[in-house]
Amino acid sequence: MSSNIRLNKVCQHCQQEFIAKTMLTRYCSHACNRKAYKQAKREEKLKSAIHDVSVQPTILSTAISWHTLEDKLLLNLKEAAQLLNISPLTLRRWLKDGIITSSRLGKKHLFDRVEIKMKLAASS
Ligand SMILES: [Zn+2]
Structure with missing residues (x-):
């Protein structure tokens, strides 16, 4: 074409x-x-x-x-203990006794800030 x-x-x-x-x-x-x-x-x-x-x-x-x-949602053992105004050693005992639960990230414990707050409210 x-x-x-x-x-x-x-x-x-x-x-x-x-x-x-x-x-x-x-x-x-x-x-x-x-x-x-x-x-x-x-x-x-x-x-x-x-x-x-x-x-x-x-x-x-x-x-x-x-x-x-x-940072806000997850706390390590030391931070969680600080927030609860207890020693990290006490927090480890709480974990063992099932008073508090944590998520494990390898060897690290990760604590839910919301759960920590609830524990604080329950104890006061
Ligand atoms: Zn041209």
């Missing part, structure tokens, strides 16, 4: 007039087409780079809030 149309067009890259053989031609030559394509790619890359920069602080603040959340 080769057509005989000849269109006077302006190259979108070098702004020179040229004769296009199809309606879709936007550039005077393959070189202009390639250069325009590369430029578009570069601008795309630049845009995504700017996007990355704007996204980074969000990721950072999320990491920080996660950390503080963990």
Whole structure:
């Protein structure tokens, strides 16, 4: 379906007039087409780079809030004992006697702050 149309067009890259053989031609030559394509790619890359920069602080603040959340919800043996106003040794005895429960993370005990608070409320 080769057509005989000849269109006077302006190259979108070098702004020179040229004769296009199809309606879709936007550039005077393959070189202009390639250069325009590369430029578009570069601008795309630049845009995504700017996007990355704007996204980074969000990721950072999320990491920080996660950390503080963990600090608030889970306590180690020493912190839990401090909060209960007892010695870590007493807390270990409480664990053994089943007065209080903890989650184990390897050899570490992790105490739920909510449970500690409930124990405090019950004892006062
Ligand atoms: Zn051109």
